[in-house]
Amino acid sequence: MQRIRSWQTGWQLLKSSCEGAAKHVNTSPATSRCYSNLPPQGPGSFGLLFDIDGVLVRGRTLIPEAKQCFRNLVDSNGKYKVPVVFVTNAGNCMRQTKAEFLSNLLEVEVSPDQVMLSHSPLRMFNQFHKMRVLVSGQGPVEEVAHNLGFQDVVTIDMLRDAYPLLDVVDHSRRPKDGIPPTKGLPPIDAVILFGEPIRWETNLALIVDVLLTNGNPDNVWSSTRFPHIPVLACNMDLLWMAEAKNPRFGHGMFLVCLESLYKKVTGYDLKYEALIGKPSVVTYNYAELLISQQAERLGWTTPVKRLYAIGDNPMSDIYGANLYNHYLKASQRTKAQMQAKSGGGGVDPAAGTVDDTPKMTSAELGGGSVVFGAEEDLPEGCSSILVCTGVYSRDQQELPTEPTVTEHRIFHGHRDFRFDPSLTQPSFVVQDVKEAVELVFQQEGWPLE
Amino acid sequence: MQRIRSWQTGWQLLKSSCEGAAKHVNTSPATSRCYSNLPPQGPGSFGLLFDIDGVLVRGRTLIPEAKQCFRNLVDSNGKYKVPVVFVTNAGNCMRQTKAEFLSNLLEVEVSPDQVMLSHSPLRMFNQFHKMRVLVSGQGPVEEVAHNLGFQDVVTIDMLRDAYPLLDVVDHSRRPKDGIPPTKGLPPIDAVILFGEPIRWETNLALIVDVLLTNGNPDNVWSSTRFPHIPVLACNMDLLWMAEAKNPRFGHGMFLVCLESLYKKVTGYDLKYEALIGKPSVVTYNYAELLISQQAERLGWTTPVKRLYAIGDNPMSDIYGANLYNHYLKASQRTKAQMQAKSGGGGVDPAAGTVDDTPKMTSAELGGGSVVFGAEEDLPEGCSSILVCTGVYSRDQQELPTEPTVTEHRIFHGHRDFRFDPSLTQPSFVVQDVKEAVELVFQQEGWPLE
Numbered sequence: 001m002q003r004i005r006s007w008q009t010g011w012q013l014l015k016s017s018c019e020g021a022a023k024h025v026n027t028s029p030a031t032s033r034c035y036s037n038l039p040p041q042g043p044g045s046f047g048l049l050f051d052i053d054g055v056l057v058r059g060r061t062l063i064p065e066a067k068q069c070f071r072n073l074v075d076s077n078g079k080y081k082v083p084v085v086f087v088t089n090a091g092n093c094m095r096q097t098k099a100e101f102l103s104n105l106l107e108v109e110v111s112p113d114q115v116m117l118s119h120s121p122l123r124m125f126n127q128f129h130k131m132r133v134l135v136s137g138q139g140p141v142e143e144v145a146h147n148l149g150f151q152d153v154v155t156i157d158m159l160r161d162a163y164p165l166l167d168v169v170d171h172s173r174r175p176k177d178g179i180p181p182t183k184g185l186p187p188i189d190a191v192i193l194f195g196e197p198i199r200w201e202t203n204l205a206l207i208v209d210v211l212l213t214n215g216n217p218d219n220v221w222s223s224t225r226f227p228h229i230p231v232l233a234c235n236m237d238l239l240w241m242a243e244a245k246n247p248r249f250g251h252g253m254f255l256v257c258l259e260s261l262y263k264k265v266t267g268y269d270l271k272y273e274a275l276i277g278k279p280s281v282v283t284y285n286y287a288e289l290l291i292s293q294q295a296e297r298l299g300w301t302t303p304v305k306r307l308y309a310i311g312d313n314p315m316s317d318i319y320g321a322n323l324y325n326h327y328l329k330a331s332q333r334t335k336a337q338m339q340a341k342s343g344g345g346g347v348d349p350a351a352g353t354v355d356d357t358p359k360m361t362s363a364e365l366g367g368g369s370v371v372f373g374a375e376e377d378l379p380e381g382c383s384s385i386l387v388c389t390g391v392y393s394r395d396q397q398e399l400p401t402e403p404t405v406t407e408h409r410i411f412h413g414h415r416d417f418r419f420d421p422s423l424t425q426p427s428f429v430v431q432d433v434k435e436a437v438e439l440v441f442q443q444e445g446w447p448l449e
Numbered sequence: 450m451q452r453i454r455s456w457q458t459g460w461q462l463l464k465s466s467c468e469g470a471a472k473h474v475n476t477s478p479a480t481s482r483c484y485s486n487l488p489p490q491g492p493g494s495f496g497l498l499f500d501i502d503g504v505l506v507r508g509r510t511l512i513p514e515a516k517q518c519f520r521n522l523v524d525s526n527g528k529y530k531v532p533v534v535f536v537t538n539a540g541n542c543m544r545q546t547k548a549e550f551l552s553n554l555l556e557v558e559v560s561p562d563q564v565m566l567s568h569s570p571l572r573m574f575n576q577f578h579k580m581r582v583l584v585s586g587q588g589p590v591e592e593v594a595h596n597l598g599f600q601d602v603v604t605i606d607m608l609r610d611a612y613p614l615l616d617v618v619d620h621s622r623r624p625k626d627g628i629p630p631t632k633g634l635p636p637i638d639a640v641i642l643f644g645e646p647i648r649w650e651t652n653l654a655l656i657v658d659v660l661l662t663n664g665n666p667d668n669v670w671s672s673t674r675f676p677h678i679p680v681l682a683c684n685m686d687l688l689w690m691a692e693a694k695n696p697r698f699g700h701g702m703f704l705v706c707l708e709s710l711y712k713k714v715t716g717y718d719l720k721y722e723a724l725i726g727k728p729s730v731v732t733y734n735y736a737e738l739l740i741s742q743q744a745e746r747l748g749w750t751t752p753v754k755r756l757y758a759i760g761d762n763p764m765s766d767i768y769g770a771n772l773y774n775h776y777l778k779a780s781q782r783t784k785a786q787m788q789a790k791s792g793g794g795g796v797d798p799a800a801g802t803v804d805d806t807p808k809m810t811s812a813e814l815g816g817g818s819v820v821f822g823a824e825e826d827l828p829e830g831c832s833s834i835l836v837c838t839g840v841y842s843r844d845q846q847e848l849p850t851e852p853t854v855t856e857h858r859i860f861h862g863h864r865d866f867r868f869d870p871s872l873t874q875p876s877f878v879v880q881d882v883k884e885a886v887e888l889v890f891q892q893e894g895w896p897l898e
Contacts, residue, residue, distance in 0.1 A: 059614075059617070059628075060625075061628065092620065138620060163693075165508075165691065165694075166697075168693070169697070169698055170647040171541065171587060174691075175508070175509075176509075179508075196650065197650075198619040198648065198650065199647070199648055199649075199650075200650045200653070201648075201698065201703075204649070204698070205697070205698045208698075209695065212695070213695070217695075218694070220694060220695065221696070238713065238714070239714075242614065242617050243624070243628050244615055245614075245669060246658065246661070246662070246669065248615075248617050249650065249653070249654045249710075253653070254650075256709050256710055256713050257649075257705075257709060257710065259709075260705050260708075260709035261698075261702055261705055261706065264687065264702070264861070265687070266859065410715065
């Protein structure tokens with residue numbers, strides 16, 4: 001059972017486990033803390049979730065251990081031995097493009113069905129698909145939106161074109177030679193934030209305009225238009241690791257700007273209808289669906305019992321995997337309770353155990369109103385494995401890792417997530433992705449080669 | 450003659466004698482409220498401070514009443530009847546350019562000496578002139594910085610070029626074909642924020658990098674580098690009026706983003722060494738110096754007694770004029786105290802009045818360490834006149850005007866300014882700039898035509 005301990009103690013253990021990681025990941029008790037309720041079982045019982053940035057690549061550069069690791073993950077025909085899904089918070093691209101990028105770098109075939117971007121669960125948000133949505137991001141955002149099922153898509157550039165007086169921060173883009181006519185658009189029903197845009201000043205201004213005018217920027221701003229039209233955001237990552245020595249800004253930083261400006265102007269908190277991408281539960285739930293589909297294609301006849309999520313970001317990958325693990329445990333308790341009730345017997349003692357974990361917020365669940373897949377086939381648990389090749393590293397723990405947790409002052413998670421320090425504690429800490437996969441196969445009692 | 454005295458000493462005395470000017474403001478009738486302590490006097494006793502956006506123009510479009518108003522302000526030779534200074538928070542341009550723009554629109558000659566941009570007082574901040582400064586803004590920022598006296602100027606583009614791995618939000622600007630070499634730069638000593646830049650993601654990321662690395666982005670981020678290197682910001686305006694129906698984003702919105710991101714990453718508040726531009730006292734103090742110089746050129750032999758500041762933004766123009774009026778009143782009391790003391794007599798009862806207003810913050814003073822001009826020649830008061838052709842309008846008072854003040858919930862001023870609602874109350878409210886100038890001449894008992 002995964003126990004929740006005081007964070008300070010936990011962090012001390014984490015540190016000592018990381019220090020030892022380079023030497024004996026698999027042998028030291030400190031470095032290999034395993035879920036006691038997830039005993040090793042035979043093949044066919046687990047799946048792997050890989051983060052990409054900071055785990056497999058930094059920017060466009062491959063992390064060397066990743067290639068060897070994936071060579072071991074496929075058989076002589078290039079077929080994966082276990083279900084593998086790449087779960088990234090990137091969102092300004094197509095799954096196909098990301099799959100090709102990974103195939104080239106890792107030198108194994110990666111299919112688009114194995115790639116999950118931050119916005120992928122939006123495919124299941126049918127209630128928004130017929131709405132007129134304003135999309136924010138960069139790259140092929142319009143195509144991404146259509147592929148996800150959105151039928152009436154407005155881009156920021158279309159909005160600029162329809163209301164040419166709005167975007168005036170850049171002097172060189174201001175209207176010249178008189179006032180251009182406002183063509184206008186039918187009202188916008190919802191805003192979808194796919195990923196970090198470029199020219200933040202433009203997107204920030206136009207999104208605030210849309211929120212303060214009930215979707216029609218030709219209206220007068222009004223703070224009485226609250227709650228505003230729905231806002232759905234994908235990818236809350238504040239920081240991520242590219243080639244630079246220090247972390248780079250992610251979409252989470254754009255969201256911080258939008259929240260701060262909206263609050264400064266109106267006095268109200270911006271409200272999200274859904275927050276999608278790691279660490280939201282809805283994202284792991286969807287990833288699990290993809291894992292199950294792969295398991296079926298592999299010919300596995302029993303449901304996947306365990307997931308292992310490998311990532312570099314304690315606030316995103318680790319927090320998310322642990323939150324999903326909480327969700328799975330809670331589902332099991334509920335199921336046991338239901339069975340006990342329907343069987344007419346007494347309440348199952350395990351299910352009757354008082355739950356000492358706080359209830360999940362709507363943001364943590366991702367705002368999703370559905371559970372994808374068959375509930376009875378949900379895995380038993382999800383383990384989190386932290387690697388030291390990205391945002392988290394042993395050489396540089398000051399920011400954004402240690403003080404985040406120990407001082408309890410800096411919180412790099414999203415505003416709408418309660419900060420539960422225990423959820424940033426990984427099940428395991430290893431040096432890199434190769435060590436992570438070796439550890440998993442050892443845990444499962446399955447020789448990797 | 451320009452005399453400089455210690456600001457700190459003066460300010461200590463000022464703090465002890467500051468008294469609430471809001472008491473002097475009559476609240477009705479709404480359109481013509483006058484300072485009872487500023488009785489009309491003869492010609493040669495006043496000067497005019499004009500805001501530009503929302504008062505004379507909206508975007509590039511002249512507000513019609515402005516032309517007629519300025520026709521009345523000059524004699525048949527085109528010479529101004531009274532000293533006139535244009536005090537704008539714009540800063541992404543040169544004074545010469547702004548003067549030419551105004552001359553063309555208003556059809557009267559406007560000299561660069563009459564134009565004050567938000568950064569103009571930086572000319573007096575000698576202590577920073579020899580430092581290596583990173584400048585943020587758009588347009589000719591490097592030239593602006595050199596003209597103000599800064600000798601060692603680094604632009605954001607120079608920083609991007611020296612550290613090519615830093616600016617990666619825009620996928621199309623990321624390094625391609627391998628990792629480009631980091632050329633580096635000598636450490637940056639201070640950051641000067643002139644005005645709203647373009648590509649906010651780039652400036653936000655690189656400024657945060659500089660602050661977290663003690664001016665050398667090749668260092669590792671560290672929250673122990675606090676307090677960070679000095680940051681000086683010009684123009685805090687949150688919103689301003691261009692041609693669009695609703696307010697547009699000003700540099701104040703960029704500052705909100707920078708403050709929010711810095712705090713999210715480090716847990717610390719961003720610290721400003723100076724906040725320059727309306728409503729800071731240092732800006733009005735500098736404007737008064739320009740008014741005095743013009744009065745001298747007009748052949749006036751007595752000091753200017755009153756200033757009238759005409760603007761459209763309660764949080765900037767009106768707040769600033771009223772704050773400066775507080776400062777002037779306090780200076781007079783300090784002077785009276787000093788005279789009473791040096792004369793060997795008892796303390797002046799007026800000067801000894803207990804101060805019931807909150808002390809001005811360093812931000813409100815603008816962070817300036819000097820007072821420009823001769824203290825004994827300071828005007829007696831500064832009246833604020835609000836026009837309804839810009840941010841404030843009688844038809845649309847919901848945002849960002851009335852609730853700002855009455856509900857005390859939305860605060861459109863800068864983070865570092867305490868919010869004194871009485872300072873957003875103008876001495877007078879009129880429809881437009883023409884009515885404003887007519888009112889002033891009527892107050893002064895001087896026929897305008």
